[in-house]
Amino acid sequence: MPHKTVIVGGGAGGLGAAGGVKAARPDAEVVVYTEYEDVAYSPCGIPYVHGGEIPDFERLFLATKDAYVEAGIDVHYETRVSAIDTRAKTVTVDGAEPVGYDTLVLATGFDYADPGVPGGDLEGLYYVKNIRAAMEWDKFLDTVKRAVVIEASPLGVEMTTSLAHRGIETHLVDPHPWPLAEMADPDIMAPVEESWRELGVHTHFNTTLKGFIGQGSVSAVDTSDGEIPCDLVVVATHKQPNARLAAAAGITIGTTGGIVVDERMATSAPGVYAVGDCTEIPHGLTGVPLQGLTGSHAYAQGKTGGTNAGGGSRNYRAVYVPWGTPAGKWVIGGASFGETTATALGIPYVLGQAQGISRARYYPGVKPVKVKLLAEPGSLRLIGAQMVGQEGIKERADFLATAVRFGLTLHDLATMENVYSPAIGALNEPIVMAANNGLDELRKAGRS
Amino acid sequence: MPHKTVIVGGGAGGLGAAGGVKAARPDAEVVVYTEYEDVAYSPCGIPYVHGGEIPDFERLFLATKDAYVEAGIDVHYETRVSAIDTRAKTVTVDGAEPVGYDTLVLATGFDYADPGVPGGDLEGLYYVKNIRAAMEWDKFLDTVKRAVVIEASPLGVEMTTSLAHRGIETHLVDPHPWPLAEMADPDIMAPVEESWRELGVHTHFNTTLKGFIGQGSVSAVDTSDGEIPCDLVVVATHKQPNARLAAAAGITIGTTGGIVVDERMATSAPGVYAVGDCTEIPHGLTGVPLQGLTGSHAYAQGKTGGTNAGGGSRNYRAVYVPWGTPAGKWVIGGASFGETTATALGIPYVLGQAQGISRARYYPGVKPVKVKLLAEPGSLRLIGAQMVGQEGIKERADFLATAVRFGLTLHDLATMENVYSPAIGALNEPIVMAANNGLDELRKAGRS
Ligand SMILES: Cc1cc2nc3c(=O)[nH]c(=O)nc-3n(C[C@H](O)[C@H](O)[C@H](O)COP(=O)(O)OP(=O)(O)OC[C@H]3O[C@@H](n4cnc5c(N)ncnc54)[C@H](O)[C@@H]3O)c2cc1C
Ligand SMILES: Cc1cc2nc3c(=O)[nH]c(=O)nc-3n(C[C@H](O)[C@H](O)[C@H](O)COP(=O)(O)OP(=O)(O)OC[C@H]3O[C@@H](n4cnc5c(N)ncnc54)[C@H](O)[C@@H]3O)c2cc1C
Numbered sequence: 001m002p003h004k005t006v007i008v009g010g011g012a013g014g015l016g017a018a019g020g021v022k023a024a025r026p027d028a029e030v031v032v033y034t035e036y037e038d039v040a041y042s043p044c045g046i047p048y049v050h051g052g053e054i055p056d057f058e059r060l061f062l063a064t065k066d067a068y069v070e071a072g073i074d075v076h077y078e079t080r081v082s083a084i085d086t087r088a089k090t091v092t093v094d095g096a097e098p099v100g101y102d103t104l105v106l107a108t109g110f111d112y113a114d115p116g117v118p119g120g121d122l123e124g125l126y127y128v129k130n131i132r133a134a135m136e137w138d139k140f141l142d143t144v145k146r147a148v149v150i151e152a153s154p155l156g157v158e159m160t161t162s163l164a165h166r167g168i169e170t171h172l173v174d175p176h177p178w179p180l181a182e183m184a185d186p187d188i189m190a191p192v193e194e195s196w197r198e199l200g201v202h203t204h205f206n207t208t209l210k211g212f213i214g215q216g217s218v219s220a221v222d223t224s225d226g227e228i229p230c231d232l233v234v235v236a237t238h239k240q241p242n243a244r245l246a247a248a249a250g251i252t253i254g255t256t257g258g259i260v261v262d263e264r265m266a267t268s269a270p271g272v273y274a275v276g277d278c279t280e281i282p283h284g285l286t287g288v289p290l291q292g293l294t295g296s297h298a299y300a301q302g303k304t305g306g307t308n309a310g311g312g313s314r315n316y317r318a319v320y321v322p323w324g325t326p327a328g329k330w331v332i333g334g335a336s337f338g339e340t341t342a343t344a345l346g347i348p349y350v351l352g353q354a355q356g357i358s359r360a361r362y363y364p365g366v367k368p369v370k371v372k373l374l375a376e377p378g379s380l381r382l383i384g385a386q387m388v389g390q391e392g393i394k395e396r397a398d399f400l401a402t403a404v405r406f407g408l409t410l411h412d413l414a415t416m417e418n419v420y421s422p423a424i425g426a427l428n429e430p431i432v433m434a435a436n437n438g439l440d441e442l443r444k445a446g447r448s
Numbered sequence: 449m450p451h452k453t454v455i456v457g458g459g460a461g462g463l464g465a466a467g468g469v470k471a472a473r474p475d476a477e478v479v480v481y482t483e484y485e486d487v488a489y490s491p492c493g494i495p496y497v498h499g500g501e502i503p504d505f506e507r508l509f510l511a512t513k514d515a516y517v518e519a520g521i522d523v524h525y526e527t528r529v530s531a532i533d534t535r536a537k538t539v540t541v542d543g544a545e546p547v548g549y550d551t552l553v554l555a556t557g558f559d560y561a562d563p564g565v566p567g568g569d570l571e572g573l574y575y576v577k578n579i580r581a582a583m584e585w586d587k588f589l590d591t592v593k594r595a596v597v598i599e600a601s602p603l604g605v606e607m608t609t610s611l612a613h614r615g616i617e618t619h620l621v622d623p624h625p626w627p628l629a630e631m632a633d634p635d636i637m638a639p640v641e642e643s644w645r646e647l648g649v650h651t652h653f654n655t656t657l658k659g660f661i662g663q664g665s666v667s668a669v670d671t672s673d674g675e676i677p678c679d680l681v682v683v684a685t686h687k688q689p690n691a692r693l694a695a696a697a698g699i700t701i702g703t704t705g706g707i708v709v710d711e712r713m714a715t716s717a718p719g720v721y722a723v724g725d726c727t728e729i730p731h732g733l734t735g736v737p738l739q740g741l742t743g744s745h746a747y748a749q750g751k752t753g754g755t756n757a758g759g760g761s762r763n764y765r766a767v768y769v770p771w772g773t774p775a776g777k778w779v780i781g782g783a784s785f786g787e788t789t790a791t792a793l794g795i796p797y798v799l800g801q802a803q804g805i806s807r808a809r810y811y812p813g814v815k816p817v818k819v820k821l822l823a824e825p826g827s828l829r830l831i832g833a834q835m836v837g838q839e840g841i842k843e844r845a846d847f848l849a850t851a852v853r854f855g856l857t858l859h860d861l862a863t864m865e866n867v868y869s870p871a872i873g874a875l876n877e878p879i880v881m882a883a884n885n886g887l888d889e890l891r892k893a894g895r896s
Contacts, residue, residue, distance in 0.1 A: 012875070045810055045870050053871065059810035296868035296875055317863055324867040331872055362493055362507040394873035395843035398866045402847070406854060415765055418846045419772040420744035422493050423501065424779055425842035427460070427744055 003028045005309045006091055006099060008081045008245065009107030010034030011043075012295040013276020016302020017105040017309065018073045024312030031101075032068075032075045033093065037132050039068065039075055044295055046134045047155070050141060051162030057135050084249045086269035103271045103309035106246055106259065107302060110239040110277035110292060115150060117222075119212030125233045128155060140232070144168050147232040148221045150209055152179030156236030157192075157327045163234070164199040171202045171228050173209055173221065182238075183323065185338045185372065188388045195328030204228070239292035241278045254280040258291040263315045265305030273305035284318035284405055285336060285383055286345065293319065322401035324387075324394045331393040335401035337374055337384030349374040349383060352410055352438020356430025358391040360422035367391050371434040373400075373410065380409040380439075389430075396431060410435045451476045453757045454539055454547060456529045456693065457555030458482030459491075460743040461724020464750020465553040465757065466521045472760030479549075480516075480523045481541065485580050487516070487523055492743055494582045495603070498589060499610030505583050532697045534717035551719045551757035554694055554707065555750060558687040558725035558740060563598060565670075567660030573681045576603060588680070592616050595680040596669045598657055600627030604684030605640075605775045611682070612647040619650045619676050621657060621669065630686075631771065633786045633820065636836045643776030652676070687740035689726045702728045706739040711763045713753030721753035732766035732853055733784060733831055734793065741767065770849035772842045779841040783849035785822055785832030797822040797831060800858055800886015804878025806839040808870035815839050819882040821848075821858065828857040828887075837878075844879060858883045 005021045007014045010032055021030050032039065038061065045060040054060070068075050076093070083092040084106075090098035112127050114120070126137050145168065149160045152174040163170040172179070178186045179193065196203060210222040212233060220229045241258035243251075252268035254260045258280030265273045276298030280289035297319065307314040324333025342349050352373045359366040369389035375382050385400040387393050403413065414436045418429035453469045455462045458480055469478050480487065488510040496502040516523050524541070531540040532554075538546035560575050562568070574585050593616065597608045600622040611618040620627070626634045627641065641651060658670040660681060668677045689706035691699075700716035702708040706728030713721045724746030728737035745767065755762040772781025790797050800821045807814040817837035823830050833848040835841050851861065862884045866877035 042808060042810065042870070042875075044868065045808060048811065048870055053812065054810060055812075062809070294868060296866055299868075299875060300865070319865060322865050322867045324872060325869045326871050333867060360490060360493060361510070362490065362502060363496065364501065364503075392840060392843040394867040394869065395840040395847065398864065398873075398877060398879075399843065399847040399850070401865050402851075402856075402860075406856065406860070408850075408854065412850075412854070416846065417748070417767060417770050417849050418744055419770045419781060419842040420492065420742060421773045421842065422490070422496055423774050424772055425846075427490075427747060429846060431846075 003102050003311065004100065005030050005103045005105060006101035007032045007105040007107060008091065009109055009276065010036060010039035010075060011107060011109050011276060011298060013109065013298035013302040014105070014107035015039055016299040017107055017273070017275055017306030020303040020306020020314070021310035022071060022073065024307045024310030028310050030073045031099070032073060033079045033081050034075065034077060035080050036130055037077055041131045043129060043131065046128055046131065047158040047162045049134070050138060050159070051165040053165070057131060057138070060131060081245060084245055086249050086251065086272055089271065103273065105305050105309050106267070106272065106274040106278055107276045107298070108242045108245060108278045111242045112235055113237040113240050115209055115235055115237055117209055117211040119214065119218065122212050122214045122218040123216060124214065124218035124231065125212060125235050127235050128159065141166060141168070144231045146230040147171070147234060148173055148228050148230045149234045149236055150221070151236045151238065152176070152181070153236045153238050154180065154325055156234070158325060159234045159236055160196065160201055161199070161326065161328055164196065164201050169200065169202070171204060171230065173204045173207050173223055173228070175206065175208045177205050181340065183338065183341060184332060184334070185340050185386050188332055188338070188370070188372070188386045191388055192327040192330050192332060195330060199328060239277060241280065241291050243278050246274060246278065254289050256280045256289050256291040258289065263317065264308045265301055265316055266308065273309050275301040275305040282318045283336070284320045286347070287318070290319060290321070293321065294323070320401040320404045322397040324397045330388050331390055332388050333393040333397040334386035335384055335397055336404045338372070338386040339374065342374055342384065347383065348377050350377050350380070350438060350442060352434045352436070352441070354430050354433035354437050356428060356433050357426045358389060359424060360426055363422045369393070369430040371396070371430040373413065373431070373434045373438060375410045375438065380411060381407045382409065382413070400431070410438050414439055451550050451759065452548065453478050453551045453553060454549035455480045455553040455555060456539065457557055457724070458484060458487035458523060459555060459557050459724060459746060461555035461557065461746035461750040462553070463487055464747040465555055465721070465723055465754030468751040468754020468762070469758035470519065470521065472755045472758030476758050478521045479547070480521060481527045481529050482523065482525060483528050484578055485525055489579045491577060491579065494576055494579065495606040495610045497582070498586060498607070499613040501613070505579060505586070508579060529693060532693055534697050534699065534720055537719065551721065553753050553757050554715070554720065554722040554726055555724045555746070556690045556693060556726045559690045560683055561685040561688050563657055563683060563685055565657055565659040567662065567666070570660050570662045570666045571664060572662065572666035572679065573660060573683050575683050576607065589614060589616070592679045594678040595619070595682060596621055596676050596678045597682045597684055598669070599684045599686065600624070600629070601684045601686050602628065602773055604682070606773060607682045607684055608644065608649055609647070609774065609776055612644065612649050617648065617650070619652060619678065621652045621655050621671055621676070623654065623656050625653050629788065631786065631789060632780060632782070633788050633834050636780055636786070636818070636820070636834045639836055640775040640778050640780060643778060647776065687725060689728065689739050691726050694722065694726065702737050704728045704737050704739040706737065711765065712756045713749055713764055714756065721757050723749040723753040730766045731784070732768045734795070735766070738767065738769070741769065742771070768849040768852045770845040772845045778836050779838055780836050781841040781845040782834035783832055783845055784852045786820070786834040787822065790822055790832065795831065796825050798825050798828070798886060798890060800882045800884070800889065802878050802881035802885050804876060804881050805874045806837060807872060808874055811870045817841070817878040819844070819878040821861065821879070821882045821886055823858045823886065828859060829855045830857065830861070848879070858886050862887055
């Protein structure tokens with residue numbers, strides 16, 4: 001009998017794992033279970049189809065079902081795994097005999113946090129996740145005049161922009177004083193808020209959700225700021241690990257509610273791996289476990305867990321979390337800690353910041369790029385960065401997360417060489433300017 | 449008497465130095481001499497005004513002459529320094545008394561190499577450098593039907609694209625088998641050549657220049673490939689250090705013809721600094737001196753030399769040379785060594801390469817990004833990179849030059865986290881793909 005790996009979940013984590021198993025052991029039997037009708041589509045594109053930037057849903061599908069058959073990956077669609085037995089090494093699939101495995105990969109992903117208010121069972125509450133559902137909701141959007149987005153989470157930020165682009169009167173309700181308050185600094189988000197205002201978005205910050213109101217379908221959202229009438233609610237609450245199966249099987253769950261894994265993505269149960277949003281992963285600087293990372297993390301963890309589940313050897317490392325997303329007319333991004341998160345965690349820092357530009361000052365299409373760098377006092381090692389701009393944010397975020405990982409200092413970044421070519425980059429790279437400004441401030445303060 | 453710094457040169461190096469002196473010692477007397485009518489304009493924009501991407505020359509000026517007066521920087525325009533006396537600590541300005549200095553900064557820049565063929569004194573030979581001259585040439589371009597660009601140097605590549613955009617029949621003559629052959633690999637340049645063909649450019653590679661032909665004005669270029677009739681020749685030969693003043697004063701000149709400087713940008717003469725394209729700078733990996741770096745290097749060196757000339761303290765480091773430029777419809781770039789340069793220098797390497805994309809596969813505007821990574825065999829430390837794409841090349845080049853500087857390995861890049869957000873970045877970062885492919889190749893070859 002060939003080696004058999006069972007994977008629960010057909011998202012970025014589960015499919016990364018399937019590929020990892022096959023790469024490590026081409027003759028392995030790989031079985032994937034998913035509750036959904038499809039695998040291999042990109043949920044990340046859904047907000048942009050709703051917003052009209054991407055013309056249709058069809059192109060979000062990455063591979064045909066045949067492609068998986070050909071790759072020797074046996075995907076069971078619309079099939080729920082209801083239990084796992086880590087002693088017997090079996091999984092229970094609804095209405096069928098237990099299925100045995102040699103190794104098991106859990107990639108059960110995330111759930112949106114339950115808003116925990118009355119009216120949660122009304123129609124018209126949209127949890128953006130499944131592509132088939134999104135295709136139906138997209139038709140409904142044509143009829144929607146007013147929508148409320150619950151929480152300025154990463155998805156909430158994308159959906160707010162998308163609904164506004166779609167011409168829908170959009171209200172954003174969030175309990176914090178500014179959007180993405182758990183990751184982004186207020187000065188980074190200020191231009192986003194302004195750009196939303198230009199798009200006609202109504203923001204309701206410092207506002208708590210009290211309930212959904214309606215007869216059968218939602219007709220208003222009740223908040224601490226009053227009732228907001230609407231035809232649609234996008235529930236973009238923060239992500240929570242979907243670790244129910246693992247917990248029921250006695251697998252160790254961490255403080256965040258995510259499955260605890262080692263650097264091989266192995267869980268507490270022999271032969272059982274977990275990858276993606278159902279896990280928690282230590283932050284590289286603090287060791288504090290993080291949950292709710294991104295699809296890109298899920299995919300990379302999948303490859304690692306899958307490789308190990310297939311008998312290969314691969315390690316996943318602590319994370320330094322580059323992030324980035326369009327927001328209004330801007331792109332925001334960063335790596336590891338901003339001022340808000342550092343302050344909340346009691347991590348001391350010195351700051352270097354600059355308002356730079358993306359091309360030569362005189363080159364058409366030049367855009368502002370604001371960079372903030374946070375460094376450890378004394379050593380001046382980078383501990384995080386935040387940016388708002390339009391061009392090159394994602395590439396800088398990747399770089400700065402790597403800079404945090406390898407302990408680069410403000411001195412290192414201040415003496416970094418950069419490309420200057422009018423159409424693609426300015427004489428002064430904004431990261432270098434920010435580092436130099438930080439050092440200048442320290443010099444003035446007599447601290448360096 | 450206040451401290452007095454004399455600066456010869458009003459380009460990026462000289463003005464960087466002027467700012468550096470003033471930052472270190474605000475009350476210093478700073479005198480700048482330039483042969484040109486202006487300082488503080490960006491020559492780098494000139495090709496793009498010729499090409500029509502930038503609408504006019506006026507916007508290339510960075511600051512008014514008054515701004516320098518206000519900053520306490522005394523600029524002497526159209527004034528040539530004909531000699532320096534490092535013992536008497538004076539410079540000789542044509543037709544005036546010798547001028548004393550406490551410290552001197554040489555920022556005399558570069559000259560285009562003499563093409564060394566008959567006909568060099570004909571009219572219609574355009575050396576792109578001075579903005580006033582460029583403004584005159586731009587009018588002439590309206591009358592030009594056929595132009596020849598001599599050498600596919602960085603400037604030659606830009607001017608070829610610009611003249612083609614301007615609708616001029618453009619011929620590019622270069623002795624090497626492909627464009628930018630001294631820095632870029634042929635596979636990186638192949639798409640550029642194809643895009644030039646689409647623009648109607650005639651390329652003449654492996655072709656040597658034999659002379660310029662004409663009566664008063666140039667009417668043809670004579671080459672090993674025959675005569676090419678034309679109304680204009682852009683002489684974009686490679687850059688050479690303009691170190692004549694320094695050499696005449698007995699200051700040490702290096703093997704490349706550039707002024708030798710230490711990490712403070714100090715020359716062999718006490719109190720004399722040199723910055724920018726008149727110097728040579730060691731490469732960070734090989735220690736081999738390089739000349740003809742970029743405006744961005746000149747500016748950073750200027751700041752360093754100026755700071756030290758003003759009595760402050762700042763070091764400049766060896767270089768790892770990120771580079772990038774638009775070329776045809778592409779953007780090319782890299783850091784340190786490509787395959788061609790590594791091979792020429794006898795530096796062994798292993799290669800990891802990938803054809804990636806700049807946004808999600810399904811997001812409108814997605815562009816290809818090809819990345820090649822070269823690493824030292826064994827240690828797998830990065831020694832260079834080359835790229836061709838359209839988006840994010842400059843930011844990746846800056847990052848990869850930093851990665852070379854800090855000794856990051858293919859393993860480090862293969863395990864790099866990256867932002868995935870459909871409009872700004874793909875699930876798989878091309879750098880990560882290239883590193884993983886390189887490691888896979890090594891594994892297959894049993895070398896890792
Ligand atoms: C609208 C949207 C936009 C996003 N945008 C981005 C973005 O821009 N960038 C980015 O990096 N990431 C993005 N993501 C990705 C996301 O945030 C997660 O990080 C990612 O989906 C996690 O992947 P995963 O494989 O761990 O879990 P999920 O994608 O949540 O997949 C979970 C899988 O498990 C299956 N499953 C769960 N329980 C069972 C069970 N009991 N039996 C059988 N199958 C089960 C589900 O059917 C599903 O296939 C987006 C996601 C969504 C929904
Ligand atoms: C058309 C063009 C495009 C370019 N594009 C780019 C680009 O995209 N990116 C980039 O980074 N760089 C670019 N450059 C910059 C360039 O390649 C050099 O690196 C840069 O100009 C070097 O600066 P520098 O100050 O050392 O010398 P230069 O700019 O050459 O300045 C030399 C100065 O010295 C003065 N001088 C010389 N001799 C004397 C003397 N005896 N007496 C008085 N004054 C003297 C000259 O008047 C001049 O002011 C471009 C340059 C040109 C001309």
